[in-house]
Amino acid sequence: MELEGRGERILRTAGELLVAWGYRRVTIEEIARRAGVGKGTVYLHWKTKDALLLAVVLDSKQDALERQLARMRADPLEVLPSAVMSRYYCDALESPVLRAVHTDDSGVLGRLGDIAAVELAELVAHGDRALDRHLGALRACGLVRDDMALADQRYTLIAILVGFFMADTYLDSRAPAVTEPRARLLAHTVQAALETPAGPTATPDGLPDADRVREAAARAAPGIIAVYEHIAQLSAEEMRRQLRP
Amino acid sequence: MELEGRGERILRTAGELLVAWGYRRVTIEEIARRAGVGKGTVYLHWKTKDALLLAVVLDSKQDALERQLARMRADPLEVLPSAVMSRYYCDALESPVLRAVHTDDSGVLGRLGDIAAVELAELVAHGDRALDRHLGALRACGLVRDDMALADQRYTLIAILVGFFMADTYLDSRAPAVTEPRARLLAHTVQAALETPAGPTATPDGLPDADRVREAAARAAPGIIAVYEHIAQLSAEEMRRQLRP
DNA sequence: TTCGTGACCAGATAACGAATCCGGTCACAG
Protein backbone atom coordinates (compact mmCIF):
# COMPACT_ATOMS: atom_id res chain seq x y z
CA MET A 1 0.00 0.00 0.00
CA GLU A 2 2.58 2.49 1.14
CA LEU A 3 5.53 3.25 -1.07
CA GLU A 4 7.55 3.73 2.06
CA GLY A 5 6.95 2.57 5.61
CA ARG A 6 5.45 4.86 8.20
CA GLY A 7 8.79 5.11 9.96
CA GLU A 8 10.59 6.32 6.88
CA ARG A 9 7.89 8.82 6.10
CA ILE A 10 8.07 10.20 9.61
CA LEU A 11 11.83 10.43 9.36
CA ARG A 12 11.70 12.24 6.05
CA THR A 13 9.01 14.62 7.25
CA ALA A 14 10.97 15.33 10.41
CA GLY A 15 14.02 16.16 8.35
CA GLU A 16 12.13 18.56 6.12
CA LEU A 17 10.55 20.27 9.08
CA LEU A 18 13.84 20.42 10.95
CA VAL A 19 15.63 22.37 8.26
CA ALA A 20 12.56 24.48 7.49
CA TRP A 21 11.65 25.48 11.03
CA GLY A 22 14.75 24.72 13.07
CA TYR A 23 15.10 22.56 16.15
CA ARG A 24 13.33 25.00 18.46
CA ARG A 25 10.12 25.37 16.48
CA VAL A 26 9.66 21.81 15.27
CA THR A 27 6.92 19.91 17.09
CA ILE A 28 6.08 16.26 17.15
CA GLU A 29 2.45 17.08 16.50
CA GLU A 30 3.28 18.94 13.29
CA ILE A 31 5.58 16.16 12.12
CA ALA A 32 2.79 13.64 12.75
CA ARG A 33 0.21 15.81 11.00
CA ARG A 34 2.38 16.27 7.89
CA ALA A 35 3.27 12.60 7.85
CA GLY A 36 -0.44 11.76 8.02
CA VAL A 37 -0.23 9.81 11.25
CA GLY A 38 -1.30 10.33 14.82
CA LYS A 39 1.03 11.83 17.38
CA GLY A 40 1.26 8.61 19.36
CA THR A 41 2.39 6.77 16.24
CA VAL A 42 5.62 8.74 16.22
CA TYR A 43 6.34 7.33 19.65
CA LEU A 44 5.69 3.82 18.40
CA HIS A 45 8.83 4.31 16.34
CA TRP A 46 11.15 6.60 18.29
CA LYS A 47 11.89 6.87 21.96
CA THR A 48 11.81 10.65 22.17
CA LYS A 49 11.73 13.73 20.02
CA ASP A 50 15.48 14.18 20.35
CA ALA A 51 15.99 10.58 19.30
CA LEU A 52 13.95 11.21 16.16
CA LEU A 53 15.88 14.34 15.24
CA LEU A 54 19.15 12.65 16.02
CA ALA A 55 18.02 9.88 13.68
CA VAL A 56 17.44 12.49 10.99
CA VAL A 57 21.04 13.61 11.26
CA LEU A 58 22.33 10.05 11.44
CA ASP A 59 20.31 9.19 8.39
CA SER A 60 21.85 11.99 6.37
CA LYS A 61 25.30 11.00 7.57
CA GLN A 62 24.63 7.44 6.51
CA ASP A 63 23.54 8.62 3.10
CA ALA A 64 26.80 10.50 2.69
CA LEU A 65 28.75 7.49 3.92
CA GLU A 66 27.01 5.16 1.47
CA ARG A 67 27.76 7.52 -1.38
CA GLN A 68 31.35 7.59 -0.25
CA LEU A 69 31.55 3.81 -0.13
CA ALA A 70 29.96 3.50 -3.54
CA ARG A 71 32.52 5.88 -5.00
CA MET A 72 35.42 4.07 -3.37
CA ARG A 73 34.16 0.74 -4.67
CA ALA A 74 33.82 2.14 -8.16
CA ASP A 75 37.17 3.95 -8.25
CA PRO A 76 40.06 3.29 -5.87
CA LEU A 77 41.34 6.85 -6.39
CA GLU A 78 38.37 7.97 -4.34
CA VAL A 79 40.13 6.78 -1.20
CA LEU A 80 42.59 9.68 -1.44
CA PRO A 81 42.00 12.28 1.29
CA SER A 82 41.60 15.06 -1.24
CA ALA A 83 38.86 13.10 -2.99
CA VAL A 84 37.12 12.03 0.21
CA MET A 85 37.06 15.54 1.64
CA SER A 86 36.01 17.39 -1.49
CA ARG A 87 33.29 14.85 -2.28
CA TYR A 88 32.00 15.05 1.24
CA TYR A 89 32.08 18.83 1.03
CA CYS A 90 29.84 18.73 -2.03
CA ASP A 91 27.51 16.08 -0.63
CA ALA A 92 27.16 17.92 2.66
CA LEU A 93 26.34 21.23 1.01
CA GLU A 94 23.70 19.57 -1.12
CA SER A 95 22.05 17.84 1.82
CA PRO A 96 19.95 20.39 3.73
CA VAL A 97 20.53 18.58 7.00
CA LEU A 98 24.29 18.15 6.66
CA ARG A 99 24.65 21.70 5.41
CA ALA A 100 22.94 22.88 8.56
CA VAL A 101 25.10 20.59 10.69
CA HIS A 102 28.31 21.99 9.28
CA THR A 103 27.56 25.61 8.60
CA ASP A 104 25.03 26.04 11.41
CA ASP A 105 23.24 28.70 9.41
CA SER A 106 21.49 30.93 11.90
CA GLY A 107 21.57 28.20 14.52
CA VAL A 108 18.84 26.11 12.92
CA LEU A 109 19.91 23.08 14.90
CA GLY A 110 20.05 24.86 18.25
CA ARG A 111 20.70 22.50 21.13
CA LEU A 112 20.69 19.50 18.80
CA GLY A 113 24.40 19.99 18.21
CA ASP A 114 25.19 19.63 21.90
CA ILE A 115 22.82 16.71 22.26
CA ALA A 116 24.47 14.97 19.35
CA ALA A 117 27.93 15.67 20.78
CA VAL A 118 26.94 13.89 23.98
CA GLU A 119 24.76 11.17 22.51
CA LEU A 120 26.98 10.30 19.59
CA ALA A 121 30.32 10.75 21.36
CA GLU A 122 31.13 7.08 21.02
CA LEU A 123 30.29 7.02 17.34
CA VAL A 124 32.41 10.11 16.74
CA ALA A 125 35.30 8.44 18.55
CA HIS A 126 34.93 5.44 16.26
CA GLY A 127 34.90 7.83 13.33
CA ASP A 128 38.16 9.36 14.49
CA ARG A 129 39.72 5.94 14.76
CA ALA A 130 38.44 5.09 11.31
CA LEU A 131 40.09 8.21 9.93
CA ASP A 132 43.30 7.19 11.63
CA ARG A 133 43.17 3.76 10.05
CA HIS A 134 42.32 5.32 6.73
CA LEU A 135 45.32 7.63 6.89
CA GLY A 136 47.49 4.85 8.26
CA ALA A 137 46.68 2.63 5.28
CA LEU A 138 47.45 5.42 2.86
CA ARG A 139 50.73 6.18 4.61
CA ALA A 140 51.66 2.52 4.46
CA CYS A 141 51.27 2.43 0.69
CA GLY A 142 52.97 5.76 0.13
CA LEU A 143 49.96 7.82 -0.88
CA VAL A 144 50.09 10.02 2.19
CA ARG A 145 53.26 11.58 3.55
CA ASP A 146 54.76 9.88 6.56
CA ASP A 147 57.10 12.69 7.53
CA MET A 148 54.57 14.14 9.93
CA ALA A 149 52.58 12.62 12.75
CA LEU A 150 49.35 10.89 11.85
CA ALA A 151 47.48 12.75 14.60
CA ASP A 152 48.66 16.02 13.10
CA GLN A 153 47.37 14.96 9.72
CA ARG A 154 44.00 14.10 11.18
CA TYR A 155 43.84 17.49 12.86
CA THR A 156 44.89 19.26 9.69
CA LEU A 157 42.28 17.42 7.67
CA ILE A 158 39.50 18.40 10.03
CA ALA A 159 40.72 21.98 10.31
CA ILE A 160 40.73 22.37 6.53
CA LEU A 161 37.26 20.89 6.19
CA VAL A 162 35.85 23.05 8.97
CA GLY A 163 37.56 26.06 7.45
CA PHE A 164 35.98 25.56 4.04
CA PHE A 165 32.57 25.06 5.60
CA MET A 166 32.85 28.11 7.78
CA ALA A 167 34.66 30.43 5.40
CA ASP A 168 31.49 30.94 3.39
CA THR A 169 29.59 31.87 6.50
CA TYR A 170 32.47 34.01 7.65
CA LEU A 171 32.51 35.99 4.41
CA ASP A 172 28.75 36.02 3.93
CA SER A 173 28.89 39.61 2.77
CA ARG A 174 29.62 38.28 -0.68
CA ALA A 175 27.72 36.25 -3.22
CA PRO A 176 26.71 32.70 -2.26
CA ALA A 177 29.52 31.07 -4.21
CA VAL A 178 29.39 27.93 -6.26
CA THR A 179 30.19 24.64 -4.62
CA GLU A 180 32.24 22.90 -7.26
CA PRO A 181 35.13 25.36 -7.59
CA ARG A 182 35.34 25.54 -3.82
CA ALA A 183 35.50 21.77 -3.66
CA ARG A 184 38.39 21.81 -6.07
CA LEU A 185 40.22 24.33 -3.91
CA LEU A 186 39.58 22.13 -0.92
CA ALA A 187 40.90 19.10 -2.77
CA HIS A 188 44.00 20.99 -3.79
CA THR A 189 44.64 22.16 -0.23
CA VAL A 190 44.26 18.68 1.24
CA GLN A 191 46.35 17.13 -1.45
CA ALA A 192 49.15 19.64 -0.97
CA ALA A 193 49.12 19.32 2.79
CA LEU A 194 48.84 15.56 3.16
CA GLU A 195 49.41 13.57 0.04
CA THR A 196 52.82 12.59 -1.21
CA PRO A 197 54.22 14.99 -3.75
CA ALA A 198 54.39 13.56 -7.23
CA GLY A 199 57.50 11.77 -8.31
CA PRO A 200 60.60 13.44 -9.75
CA THR A 201 58.88 13.85 -13.10
CA ALA A 202 56.05 15.79 -11.55
CA THR A 203 54.49 18.76 -13.21
CA PRO A 204 52.72 21.35 -11.05
CA ASP A 205 49.23 20.66 -12.27
CA GLY A 206 49.38 17.49 -14.31
CA LEU A 207 48.99 13.90 -13.24
CA PRO A 208 52.53 12.61 -13.09
CA ASP A 209 52.88 9.01 -12.01
CA ALA A 210 49.18 8.35 -12.25
CA ASP A 211 49.69 4.65 -12.66
CA ARG A 212 51.72 4.23 -9.48
CA VAL A 213 49.09 6.16 -7.53
CA ARG A 214 46.22 4.21 -9.01
CA GLU A 215 47.88 0.92 -8.29
CA ALA A 216 48.70 1.83 -4.71
CA ALA A 217 45.18 3.13 -4.17
CA ALA A 218 43.74 -0.10 -5.55
CA ARG A 219 45.86 -1.98 -3.05
CA ALA A 220 44.74 0.15 -0.10
CA ALA A 221 41.09 0.51 -1.09
CA PRO A 222 39.65 -2.80 0.16
CA GLY A 223 40.96 -2.24 3.69
CA ILE A 224 39.74 1.33 3.77
CA ILE A 225 36.35 0.35 2.43
CA ALA A 226 36.12 -2.28 5.16
CA VAL A 227 36.89 0.35 7.80
CA TYR A 228 34.04 2.55 6.64
CA GLU A 229 31.68 -0.37 6.20
CA HIS A 230 32.30 -1.02 9.86
CA ILE A 231 31.44 2.59 10.66
CA ALA A 232 28.28 2.26 8.58
CA GLN A 233 27.31 -0.75 10.70
CA LEU A 234 27.98 1.10 13.94
CA SER A 235 25.98 4.03 12.65
CA ALA A 236 23.09 1.77 11.76
CA GLU A 237 23.23 0.26 15.25
CA GLU A 238 23.24 3.72 16.79
CA MET A 239 20.22 4.61 14.69
CA ARG A 240 18.45 1.48 15.82
CA ARG A 241 19.25 2.51 19.38
CA GLN A 242 17.12 5.60 18.85
CA LEU A 243 14.08 3.43 18.15
CA ARG A 244 11.56 2.25 20.69
CA PRO A 245 12.72 -1.08 22.15
CA MET B 1 51.31 62.29 36.69
CA GLU B 2 49.59 59.47 34.92
CA LEU B 3 51.66 56.66 33.45
CA GLU B 4 49.05 56.43 30.73
CA GLY B 5 46.44 58.90 29.60
CA ARG B 6 42.84 58.58 30.71
CA GLY B 7 41.84 57.48 27.25
CA GLU B 8 44.26 54.60 27.20
CA ARG B 9 43.29 53.49 30.68
CA ILE B 10 39.63 53.49 29.70
CA LEU B 11 40.43 51.50 26.57
CA ARG B 12 42.42 48.92 28.50
CA THR B 13 39.78 48.62 31.20
CA ALA B 14 37.08 48.24 28.58
CA GLY B 15 39.05 45.44 26.95
CA GLU B 16 39.49 43.57 30.21
CA LEU B 17 35.84 43.91 31.07
CA LEU B 18 34.75 42.94 27.57
CA VAL B 19 36.50 39.60 27.65
CA ALA B 20 35.61 38.99 31.30
CA TRP B 21 31.91 39.80 31.13
CA GLY B 22 31.10 39.72 27.43
CA TYR B 23 29.47 42.37 25.29
CA ARG B 24 26.02 41.99 26.77
CA ARG B 25 26.93 42.46 30.43
CA VAL B 26 29.58 45.14 30.12
CA THR B 27 28.40 48.61 31.16
CA ILE B 28 29.91 52.01 30.65
CA GLU B 29 29.41 52.80 34.32
CA GLU B 30 31.46 49.77 35.40
CA ILE B 31 34.20 50.60 32.92
CA ALA B 32 34.31 54.15 34.27
CA ARG B 33 34.33 52.95 37.88
CA ARG B 34 37.20 50.53 37.29
CA ALA B 35 39.13 53.12 35.31
CA GLY B 36 38.67 55.56 38.17
CA VAL B 37 36.84 58.17 36.16
CA GLY B 38 33.32 59.48 35.97
CA LYS B 39 30.84 58.07 33.52
CA GLY B 40 30.67 61.28 31.54
CA THR B 41 34.42 61.20 31.07
CA VAL B 42 34.15 58.10 28.93
CA TYR B 43 31.97 60.10 26.57
CA LEU B 44 34.57 62.86 26.43
CA HIS B 45 36.69 60.30 24.63
CA TRP B 46 34.37 58.04 22.64
CA LYS B 47 31.19 58.72 20.73
CA THR B 48 29.25 55.72 21.97
CA LYS B 49 29.65 52.49 23.86
CA ASP B 50 29.86 50.52 20.65
CA ALA B 51 32.54 52.89 19.39
CA LEU B 52 34.58 52.23 22.52
CA LEU B 53 34.28 48.47 22.22
CA LEU B 54 35.00 48.62 18.52
CA ALA B 55 38.10 50.60 19.42
CA VAL B 56 39.09 47.81 21.79
CA VAL B 57 39.01 45.34 18.91
CA LEU B 58 40.74 47.73 16.53
CA ASP B 59 43.43 48.32 19.12
CA SER B 60 44.14 44.61 19.44
CA LYS B 61 44.20 44.27 15.67
CA GLN B 62 46.64 47.15 15.44
CA ASP B 63 48.86 45.49 18.01
CA ALA B 64 48.95 42.34 15.94
CA LEU B 65 49.61 44.34 12.80
CA GLU B 66 52.49 46.22 14.41
CA ARG B 67 54.03 42.95 15.56
CA GLN B 68 53.65 41.64 12.05
CA LEU B 69 55.31 44.71 10.56
CA ALA B 70 58.15 44.53 13.07
CA ARG B 71 58.77 40.90 12.15
CA MET B 72 58.71 41.62 8.43
CA ARG B 73 61.16 44.48 8.88
CA ALA B 74 63.49 42.28 10.89
CA ASP B 75 63.34 39.26 8.60
CA PRO B 76 62.07 39.28 5.01
CA LEU B 77 61.11 35.60 5.27
CA GLU B 78 58.28 36.73 7.50
CA VAL B 79 56.43 37.98 4.44
CA LEU B 80 55.74 34.39 3.37
CA PRO B 81 52.07 33.45 3.78
CA SER B 82 52.93 30.49 5.98
CA ALA B 83 54.84 32.77 8.33
CA VAL B 84 52.23 35.52 8.34
CA MET B 85 49.38 33.16 9.05
CA SER B 86 51.05 31.05 11.72
CA ARG B 87 52.41 34.12 13.52
CA TYR B 88 49.03 35.74 13.47
CA TYR B 89 47.48 32.53 14.73
CA CYS B 90 49.79 32.59 17.76
CA ASP B 91 49.37 36.31 18.40
CA ALA B 92 45.60 36.08 18.13
CA LEU B 93 45.36 33.16 20.54
CA GLU B 94 47.50 35.01 23.06
CA SER B 95 45.44 38.18 22.88
CA PRO B 96 42.22 37.71 24.86
CA VAL B 97 40.31 40.03 22.57
CA LEU B 98 41.49 38.55 19.27
CA ARG B 99 41.01 35.05 20.61
CA ALA B 100 37.41 35.95 21.36
CA VAL B 101 37.02 37.55 17.94
CA HIS B 102 38.18 34.45 16.11
CA THR B 103 36.97 31.58 18.23
CA ASP B 104 33.84 33.36 19.54
CA ASP B 105 33.98 31.28 22.71
CA SER B 106 30.45 31.15 24.07
CA GLY B 107 29.49 34.24 22.14
CA VAL B 108 31.35 36.66 24.40
CA LEU B 109 31.24 39.33 21.75
CA GLY B 110 27.54 38.96 21.02
CA ARG B 111 26.24 41.58 18.61
CA LEU B 112 29.65 43.24 18.46
CA GLY B 113 30.61 40.95 15.63
CA ASP B 114 27.74 42.14 13.48
CA ILE B 115 28.34 45.75 14.44
CA ALA B 116 31.98 45.42 13.47
CA ALA B 117 31.04 43.76 10.18
CA VAL B 118 28.92 46.78 9.29
CA GLU B 119 31.04 49.50 10.80
CA LEU B 120 34.37 48.19 9.62
CA ALA B 121 33.23 46.89 6.24
CA GLU B 122 35.37 49.44 4.44
CA LEU B 123 38.45 48.61 6.48
CA VAL B 124 37.91 44.89 5.87
CA ALA B 125 37.64 45.56 2.15
CA HIS B 126 40.94 47.42 2.29
CA GLY B 127 42.38 44.45 4.17
CA ASP B 128 41.25 42.11 1.41
CA ARG B 129 42.87 44.30 -1.20
CA ALA B 130 46.03 44.40 0.89
CA LEU B 131 46.08 40.62 0.99
CA ASP B 132 45.64 40.56 -2.78
CA ARG B 133 48.59 42.91 -3.25
CA HIS B 134 50.59 40.87 -0.79
CA LEU B 135 49.93 37.66 -2.68
CA GLY B 136 50.42 39.44 -5.98
CA ALA B 137 53.88 40.62 -4.97
CA LEU B 138 54.84 37.13 -3.84
CA ARG B 139 53.55 35.62 -7.06
CA ALA B 140 55.52 38.13 -9.05
CA CYS B 141 58.76 37.10 -7.40
CA GLY B 142 58.05 33.40 -7.55
CA LEU B 143 57.42 32.72 -3.88
CA VAL B 144 53.76 31.92 -4.35
CA ARG B 145 52.44 29.66 -7.08
CA ASP B 146 50.86 31.38 -10.02
CA ASP B 147 49.16 28.32 -11.45
CA MET B 148 45.93 29.11 -9.62
CA ALA B 149 43.83 32.24 -9.40
CA LEU B 150 44.82 34.83 -6.87
CA ALA B 151 41.25 35.10 -5.58
CA ASP B 152 41.26 31.35 -4.97
CA GLN B 153 44.46 31.66 -3.01
CA ARG B 154 42.99 34.41 -0.86
CA TYR B 155 39.94 32.26 -0.19
CA THR B 156 42.07 29.25 0.62
CA LEU B 157 44.20 31.26 2.99
CA ILE B 158 41.19 32.53 4.89
CA ALA B 159 39.54 29.13 4.95
CA ILE B 160 42.65 27.53 6.42
CA LEU B 161 42.99 30.21 9.06
CA VAL B 162 39.33 30.02 10.02
CA GLY B 163 39.59 26.24 10.10
CA PHE B 164 42.48 26.23 12.52
CA PHE B 165 40.76 28.74 14.77
CA MET B 166 37.49 26.82 14.78
CA ALA B 167 38.85 23.28 14.84
CA ASP B 168 39.79 23.63 18.50
CA THR B 169 36.30 24.80 19.34
CA TYR B 170 34.85 22.09 17.16
CA LEU B 171 36.76 19.35 18.94
CA ASP B 172 36.48 20.89 22.40
CA SER B 173 35.91 17.46 23.90
CA ARG B 174 39.67 17.11 24.05
CA ALA B 175 42.44 18.83 25.92
CA PRO B 176 43.01 22.52 25.20
CA ALA B 177 46.00 21.87 22.95
CA VAL B 178 49.19 23.82 22.76
CA THR B 179 49.42 26.71 20.36
CA GLU B 180 52.90 26.30 18.94
CA PRO B 181 52.57 22.84 17.35
CA ARG B 182 49.24 23.86 15.88
CA ALA B 183 50.85 26.97 14.43
CA ARG B 184 53.46 24.77 12.78
CA LEU B 185 50.74 22.61 11.26
CA LEU B 186 49.03 25.72 10.00
CA ALA B 187 52.27 26.97 8.50
CA HIS B 188 52.84 23.66 6.79
CA THR B 189 49.34 23.62 5.35
CA VAL B 190 49.57 27.15 3.99
CA GLN B 191 53.01 26.53 2.60
CA ALA B 192 51.94 23.36 0.86
CA ALA B 193 48.80 24.92 -0.58
CA LEU B 194 50.16 28.26 -1.73
CA GLU B 195 53.88 28.59 -1.80
CA THR B 196 56.04 27.41 -4.65
CA PRO B 197 57.41 23.94 -4.16
CA ALA B 198 61.15 23.87 -3.58
CA GLY B 199 63.43 23.58 -6.57
CA PRO B 200 64.51 20.34 -8.24
CA THR B 201 67.00 19.65 -5.45
CA ALA B 202 64.29 19.83 -2.82
CA THR B 203 64.12 17.51 0.15
CA PRO B 204 60.70 16.95 1.76
CA ASP B 205 61.46 18.69 5.04
CA GLY B 206 64.70 20.58 4.60
CA LEU B 207 65.33 24.07 3.28
CA PRO B 208 66.41 23.50 -0.29
CA ASP B 209 67.15 26.69 -2.15
CA ALA B 210 66.94 28.79 0.98
CA ASP B 211 69.07 31.49 -0.52
CA ARG B 212 66.90 31.97 -3.54
CA VAL B 213 63.83 32.23 -1.33
CA ARG B 214 65.49 34.65 1.06
CA GLU B 215 66.67 36.86 -1.74
CA ALA B 216 63.28 36.93 -3.42
CA ALA B 217 61.61 37.66 -0.11
CA ALA B 218 64.02 40.51 0.57
CA ARG B 219 63.10 41.93 -2.82
CA ALA B 220 59.35 41.70 -2.18
CA ALA B 221 59.39 42.72 1.47
CA PRO B 222 59.55 46.54 1.16
CA GLY B 223 56.48 46.70 -1.04
CA ILE B 224 54.54 44.33 1.18
CA ILE B 225 55.56 46.24 4.29
CA ALA B 226 54.35 49.42 2.65
CA VAL B 227 50.99 47.82 1.91
CA TYR B 228 50.46 46.92 5.54
CA GLU B 229 51.76 50.25 6.77
CA HIS B 230 49.00 51.74 4.70
CA ILE B 231 46.49 49.45 6.37
CA ALA B 232 47.89 50.45 9.75
CA GLN B 233 47.25 54.08 8.84
CA LEU B 234 43.70 53.36 7.71
CA SER B 235 43.13 51.41 10.91
CA ALA B 236 44.42 54.31 13.00
CA GLU B 237 42.12 56.65 11.11
CA GLU B 238 39.19 54.35 11.69
CA MET B 239 40.05 54.27 15.38
CA ARG B 240 40.18 58.05 15.48
CA ARG B 241 36.78 58.06 13.84
CA GLN B 242 35.42 56.30 16.90
CA LEU B 243 36.49 59.25 19.09
CA ARG B 244 34.38 62.24 19.96
CA PRO B 245 34.94 64.97 17.34
C1' DT C 1 37.57 79.26 31.31
C1' DT C 2 38.27 74.44 31.09
C1' DC C 3 37.73 69.85 32.51
C1' DG C 4 35.43 66.33 34.78
C1' DT C 5 31.36 64.67 36.99
C1' DG C 6 27.17 62.20 38.42
C1' DA C 7 22.03 63.19 38.58
C1' DC C 8 18.80 62.68 35.20
C1' DC C 9 15.92 61.13 31.09
C1' DA C 10 13.95 57.88 27.87
C1' DG C 11 14.33 53.75 25.70
C1' DA C 12 16.00 49.17 26.24
C1' DT C 13 16.20 45.20 29.11
C1' DA C 14 15.05 42.14 32.83
C1' DA C 15 11.76 40.06 36.10
C1' DC C 16 7.75 37.71 36.92
C1' DG C 17 3.35 35.79 36.89
C1' DA C 18 -0.43 34.05 33.74
C1' DA C 19 -1.53 31.70 29.91
C1' DT C 20 -0.23 28.63 26.41
C1' DC C 21 2.22 25.05 24.30
C1' DC C 22 4.22 20.63 23.67
C1' DG C 23 6.64 16.13 24.80
C1' DG C 24 5.24 11.94 26.30
C1' DT C 25 1.55 8.44 28.00
C1' DC C 26 -2.30 5.42 27.78
C1' DA C 27 -7.16 4.01 27.64
C1' DC C 28 -9.72 2.99 24.01
C1' DA C 29 -11.48 2.74 19.07
C1' DG C 30 -11.17 0.30 14.81
Next chain:
DNA sequence: CTGTGACCGGATTCGTTATCTGGTCACGAA
Protein backbone atom coordinates in the same frame (compact mmCIF):
# COMPACT_ATOMS: atom_id res chain seq x y z
C1' DC D 1 -3.23 -5.85 17.79
C1' DT D 2 -2.35 -1.39 15.70
C1' DG D 3 -2.96 3.28 15.77
C1' DT D 4 -4.91 7.30 17.89
C1' DG D 5 -5.82 11.76 20.12
C1' DA D 6 -7.41 13.49 24.78
C1' DC D 7 -4.89 14.36 28.67
C1' DC D 8 -1.11 15.57 32.13
C1' DG D 9 2.62 18.38 34.01
C1' DG D 10 6.75 20.65 33.06
C1' DA D 11 8.64 23.84 29.94
C1' DT D 12 8.07 27.88 27.06
C1' DT D 13 6.05 32.10 25.74
C1' DC D 14 3.78 36.44 26.52
C1' DG D 15 2.31 40.74 28.50
C1' DT D 16 3.04 43.66 31.91
C1' DT D 17 5.67 46.09 35.35
C1' DA D 18 10.01 47.35 37.37
C1' DT D 19 14.84 48.03 36.81
C1' DC D 20 18.79 49.14 34.37
C1' DT D 21 21.83 51.63 31.33
C1' DG D 22 23.43 54.49 27.27
C1' DG D 23 23.88 59.09 26.59
C1' DT D 24 23.32 64.24 27.99
C1' DC D 25 24.19 68.34 30.35
C1' DA D 26 24.01 71.70 34.10
C1' DC D 27 27.06 72.44 37.53
C1' DG D 28 31.20 72.39 40.52
C1' DA D 29 36.23 72.10 41.01
C1' DA D 30 40.68 73.66 39.48
